[in-house]
Amino acid sequence: MVARSTADVEDAVRRAHEAGQRVKALGSGHSFNTIAVTDGVALNVRNLSGIESLVPEPDGTVLVGLGAGTRLHEVGPALWSLGLAMRNMGDIDAQTLSGALSTGTHGTGSAFTGLTDQIAGMTIVTADGTAVRCDPTTEPELFAAARLGLGALGVVTTIVLRCVPAFLLEAVEGPGRLDPVLENWEQDRTANDHYEFYWFPHTDQVHTKRNRRLSVEGDASPGWRAAAARFAGRIGKETLENGVFEVINRVVTRVPRMIPSVNRLSASVAGSTSHSVGRSYRMFVTPRRVRFREMEYAVPVERIPDLLRELSQWFGQTDYRTAFPVEVRCAAADDIWLSTAFGRPTGYVAVHEYYRREADDYFRAFEAMARAMGGRPHWGKVHHRTAEDLAPSYPHFEDFRRVRNRWDPDRVFDNSYLRRVLG
C-alpha cells in the first residue's frame, strides 16, 4: 500500500491493527537481512518526501524536517541548495532516510557519530494509528528508542535532522601495507576527519581513504594536477568498486584458487594514489553496482588491529578465498540505546561476499572473532545473534523492550527478524 500523507499512514495502521494484521514500512530494500520483511501490510512511504520545515538554531546548525521516505541522494542536493549538509554519511546514498536511521547506518570518522545521532525529533505513527511527535523533551523515552527503532515502534513519517553548514571534502586515497596500517591505526583514525581502509585478503595490501573537511569558501578547485590524479584514481576506484569487479567475481566463483593473485592485481590497480575535492554528499558515497552480501561488526576501536590480525590468521588456516576487500571504519561513542557505538569509541569491520558465492563459513568464523571482542552486529546486515545474547551488549536493551511494550503491546510492527533480535 502506498501512503501519500501522515493521515494515510494513520489510516493504514489503524485498519491493520483492527484486522489483526501486522504492518511494516518499506525503505529502499538495502538491508542484507530480513529486517524489512513482513507477512502483513507492506507500507510504501516513498511519497513522504522532501523538506517540510527549517528552524535555525543559535549554534549555527539548522533543524530540517524531512519526509521519512526521502532518499539520501535527494537529501544531499536539497540541503546543499540551502547551504546545508548532513554532518556525516555512509558510503552509499540509495537508502531512505527512515530506513538508514532505523538500522543505525553509519559512516566513518573518530570524531563523528552515526547518522542516527543527527536526528533532533520525529513524527511516528504508533500501533493505535496515532501520529506522535517526539524529541528529547516531548515523549523523550519514545524518542530515545525510536531514533534507532528497527521499525519496531511504528511508522516514521517525518524526521528532523540537525544539519550543519555545507562543507567540502578533500579525499586522498592510496595504497598501503597491512602491518604498518594496523600499527598506525590509532594515529590515522584520530588525525583524519574521516578515515577508512580496505584490506585485500590473501595479500598484505590495503587501500586507504582519508577525507578532510573544508569550508565551502576555501579552495574548492583541486587544480589541473589534482584533476589528473583524480582521473587516474578513478580507474582504480572503478576496479575496486564496480565494473571489472563484477567480471572478476564471476570468474573466481568458478575458479576460487585464482583469488589471491586476482586480489594482488586488484590491490595494485585500485591502489594508485588519487586526490579529489567535492561537495560532502558526493564525496562520502561511492557507486556500488556489484551485488554482494555483508556482515559488519562494531568492536571497541582499540581492538581493530587484533581483529584484523585474527582474521588474517584465519585465512591462512582455511581454504576459503574471497575477492572482496574487508572494510574498516570508525565512529565516536554515542548515547543511542541500540546504537552499535553506544558508550564506546567504535571500530567497524565489514566482510563481504559476492552474492553467488557461499559465505556461511567465512561470516560465522568472523562473527565468532568479533563477538569474542564484545562485537555488536549491524542491525541491517547479516548476523546470527538473538535477543538473549544481544541483551548484555546493550545497557538499555530492557528499556527499549519496555518502551516497545508500552507503544506496541499487540506487536503490530513485529516480524520474524524482530522476534529473533528483541524476543
Ligand SMILES: Cc1cc2nc3c(=O)[nH]c(=O)nc-3n(C[C@H](O)[C@H](O)[C@H](O)COP(=O)(O)OP(=O)(O)OC[C@H]3O[C@@H](n4cnc5c(N)ncnc54)[C@H](O)[C@@H]3O)c2cc1C
Ligand atoms: C551497497 C550497500 C552499502 C551500504 N553502506 C552502508 C554504510 O556505509 N553504513 C551503514 O551503516 N550501512 C550501510 N548499508 C546498510 C544500509 O544502510 C541499511 O541496511 C539501511 O537500513 C537500508 O535502508 P533502506 O532504506 O533500504 O531500508 P530497508 O532495508 O528497506 O529497511 C530497513 C528497516 O527500516 C524500517 N523502515 C524503513 N522506513 C521506515 C519508516 N518510515 N518507519 C519505520 N521503519 C522504517 C524497515 O521496516 C526495516 O525494518 C549499506 C547497504 C548496502 C546494500
